[in-house]
Amino acid sequence: MTEPKVVRMTAPTLRDVAQLAGVHPATASRALNPQTRPLVNADTARKVLRAAESIGYQPNPIARSLKTARSSTVGLVIPDLTNPLFPPIVRGIEDVLTPAGYNAWIVNTDNDPGREEAQVESLRSRQVEGLIVATARREHPLLTRLHQQGVRMVLVNRRVDGLELPSVAADDDAGIALAVAHLIALGHTRIAHLAGPQQTSTGVSRARAFRHALIDNGLPDDPALIVECRYWSETEGAQALRKLLDSGAEFTAIVAGNDLIALGCYDVFAERGLTCPDDMSVIGFNEMPFLDKMRPPLTTVAIPHYEIGGEAARLLLDTLDDPERHPRSVLLAPSLVVRASTGPPK
Amino acid sequence: MTEPKVVRMTAPTLRDVAQLAGVHPATASRALNPQTRPLVNADTARKVLRAAESIGYQPNPIARSLKTARSSTVGLVIPDLTNPLFPPIVRGIEDVLTPAGYNAWIVNTDNDPGREEAQVESLRSRQVEGLIVATARREHPLLTRLHQQGVRMVLVNRRVDGLELPSVAADDDAGIALAVAHLIALGHTRIAHLAGPQQTSTGVSRARAFRHALIDNGLPDDPALIVECRYWSETEGAQALRKLLDSGAEFTAIVAGNDLIALGCYDVFAERGLTCPDDMSVIGFNEMPFLDKMRPPLTTVAIPHYEIGGEAARLLLDTLDDPERHPRSVLLAPSLVVRASTGPPK
DNA sequence: AGCCGGGCCGCAATCGTTTGCGATGTGATG
DNA sequence: CATCACATCGCAAACGATTGCGGCCCGGCT
Known part of the structure; x- marks a missing residue:
């Protein structure tokens, strides 16, 4: 003998909980909210919580938002x-x-x-x-x-x-300093920077850090070795490097504004028959995924x-x-x- | 002489629009909604729209959701x-x-x-x-x-x-068929499959497609050349390939369940001193970004x-x-x- | 003139919560 | 015994929209 079980199609509401617990919805609301729970009797609070639990009550975030903004x-x-x-x-x-x-x-x-x-x-x-x-x-x-x-x-x-x-x-300063120090330790003295967009704070702070790092290491700060990319993208990185190479500037290493810009350089290396790192070293920023599997694996500044x-x-x-x-x-x-x-x- | 201008801190509501247009909120609601707009006089609808426009009315999606579910x-x-x-x-x-x-x-x-x-x-x-x-x-x-x-x-x-x-x-079948045909055209006859998790439909359909492709090309369907990865990940791919190599099975090419699994193989190649593609060809699936810059650039099945x-x-x-x-x-x-x-x- | 039928619009309820305020009851206190 | 403070809870009004229903007006018809 199966009793006809009424299935409610709509989710249980606060009124349902209140009714089941034999209290007013307002009381149920206060009982459910830990903030206001002290306002109701501990026993009734328990009753309400049990009722809510038993019918699987979940507060409706929409209604709540409407009321509380x-x-x-x-x-x-x-x-x-x-x-x-x-x-x-x-x-x-x-x-x-x-x-x-x-x-x-x-x-x-x-x-x-x-x-x-x-x-x-x-x-x-x-x-x-x-x-x-x-x-x-x-x-x-x-x-x-x-x-x-x-x-x-x-x-x-x-x-x-x-x-x-x-x-x-x-910390862009610290990161760029790391990068530059690494290149200098390897023996590089003419280092270029493919800067990120100067409309972004990160673009300028890395560029500034780059120049400071050169100076701190007693290297000249040569504006001809800094080119700005308009976006933080591969294609912009490639474009910037082409410009730099075409300018006839001499350099043996590149500090890229970020990894994507650095990867853009790879395309240009292929175009121009340069091998990395023999002809040109490059270092990125950000440590995006899969850099270890690139050709060559990209040296970079890792951030958490x-x-x-x-x-x-x-x-x-x-x-x-x-x-x-x-x-x-x-x-x-x-x-x-x-x-x-x-x-x-x- | 500057008149004191009342600034409302709260966003304009439908009542505001209605009041400004001199109609009831219900009418304003109907006028604003293209579905119900025919229910109101074209002139008043215009008035309402203009009013809404003038105060920059944006309907409140929360209130709407509450009412309309x-x-x-x-x-x-x-x-x-x-x-x-x-x-x-x-x-x-x-x-x-x-x-x-x-x-x-x-x-x-x-x-x-x-x-x-x-x-x-x-x-x-x-x-x-x-x-x-x-x-x-x-x-x-x-x-x-x-x-x-x-x-x-x-x-x-x-x-x-x-x-x-x-x-x-x-279309997994088509993709795997492409991959297998490519390898066969290159001269491979012993091809392994690093399958994706068989709990996922994609894992089984690619594995099935792999075996069908072999058979269709008159190659034996050797179960020893299929290993399942538990996840669609690099580490699982690497693990699976190690297992396969350790088993002593002979093969010259790998069809990986997806690109990550394929990239996992790269790690194992390095460990075991294998060069790709000379010692072993590998082909991925999905065409994730940056594969062209990998070492070596990964052949793969591109999906849109x-x-x-x-x-x-x-x-x-x-x-x-x-x-x-x-x-x-x-x-x-x-x-x-x-x-x-x-x-x-x- | 009376009636009917639309077109147009307003009334009010409703969605599910929250919350200020007031009502009630209780125990303690003077 | 009257008073008061306090704890507890219910009432009802919100929040901002949507929508069934009914009312009004006006034009057309008999």
Whole structure:
């Protein structure tokens, strides 16, 4: 004899819990929320919790968001997920956000300010409580506006000129110093720099660090040996190197703004019949995946992606916790990974 | 004489629009929604639209979701964003979802069923209208349960045994046939297969295709030349190849289940002093980024990632449109990219 | 003139929570 | 015994949109 069991198609709501526990929804709400639980009798709280448990109640985040104007969600603004730099960072972010009860909304901007604006707008309308932004440019009207409007955010990898925002990045100075020292130790004296876009703080700070490193090592700071790439991409790296070679400048080693730019050089080596590292040493930045399997394996400055993500998430959580807190910024120490793309000059 | 201008800190709501246009919020709602616009007088609709425009009204998606139990959002369930296979697919998905007015929520499962369950639960509580799932295993209790509950979804790259779900993937048979034909044309007759995990449909279908391809070419189907990897990873690939070499089996070429497995072979080549392709040819699957810069550049079967993503999104949109529609599945044609990891046997 | 049928629009309920406020009961206190 | 403080809980109003239902008006018809 099977009793007809009523199956409810819709998820159990707070009212259901309340009814089952024999209390008012308001009481159930207070009992369920650890913050307000002291406001209800311990016994009734227990009853409510048991009822909720028994019917598998899950609070509806949408209704909650509507009422509280919060969402337990933060937005991640990424220029391009396809860039292997970002996935590990995202991973680090999620791994600290999740235990804290937050979720992350990932959006791609394709480096397009228009798309970026639309995406951020969409995030805001979904009541995200804060933003982790990896698309900052030195001049960034959108970010300054958001900051004025009191949107909580933290920057990763890059910063905005004149904006006091919490940020986390690798220590570019230290990283570039490592790279240059390595090349000098190998015997190089004429070293070029394929700089990243100077619209990004990282681009300028690495370029500046490069010149400082030369000077610190008693080498001349020759502007003819620095070329700017318009994007952090392989094709731009290749383009820049061609320009440099065509200029007739003499050099035996290259410090690239990042790994992609360095990999772009490989294409040019092939075109021009140069062998690496015999004719030309090159060193990247970021330690993206699979560099060890490249031809030749790329020497690079490794940065702790995962930790950068985690630290960014922690900074954001701090900010959400206490919006008045003075913005901290953290720099994480890079390290040098020597592979086969660097060697003594011929 | 500056008039005191009242600035509202909170975003304009539908009531504001209605008030400004001199109509009831209900009318404003109908006017704003193209679906219901015919229900209101064209003039008043114009007035409402103008009012909305003038104060920059953006509908609150949270309130809308609460009322309508919809969200214009779909969930993307990815095993691991760090795998370079997925970002381009995600990109393809987003590029068709966005014009259709949908957004994508990306979640990582780390190949962990527990995490997967939690993530999917979180997606559902946020009222996602459908799921695009890239984590399917052949036995997948979670997915079968979701399917029974009527959750709309489409599978990418992999399928679930006995479940009639829309799916999109590369044509494994064709791809493997291409790979095997290439090796045979080079003169190889003893070809090994480092198969992907046999819990995944892709793992078995590629393995099956491999054996069929051998037979079709009049070669023996030798079980000793097939080893299964437990994961689609470099380390597993390396492990499998070591096992195969240690077994004493003789072969001159390898068809790897995917690129990562193939790259794992490179490590073993180095360990054992084998040179590729002279001692051993190897061919991958997927055409992940940067393979052209590997040592040696990896021959592989290229699949149209971006299109796969786009097609998956289209299938999901179809399903959302008409849930009764018979599940379509699409296979996209792969192509062979010949590089330097394959050559004639010694 | 009376009636009918649209077209157009407003009323109010609703989605599932949260939360200020007030009601109730209890025990302690003067 | 009256008063008061306090703990506990219920009432009801939000949050911002959508939508069934019904009312009004106006033009056309008999």
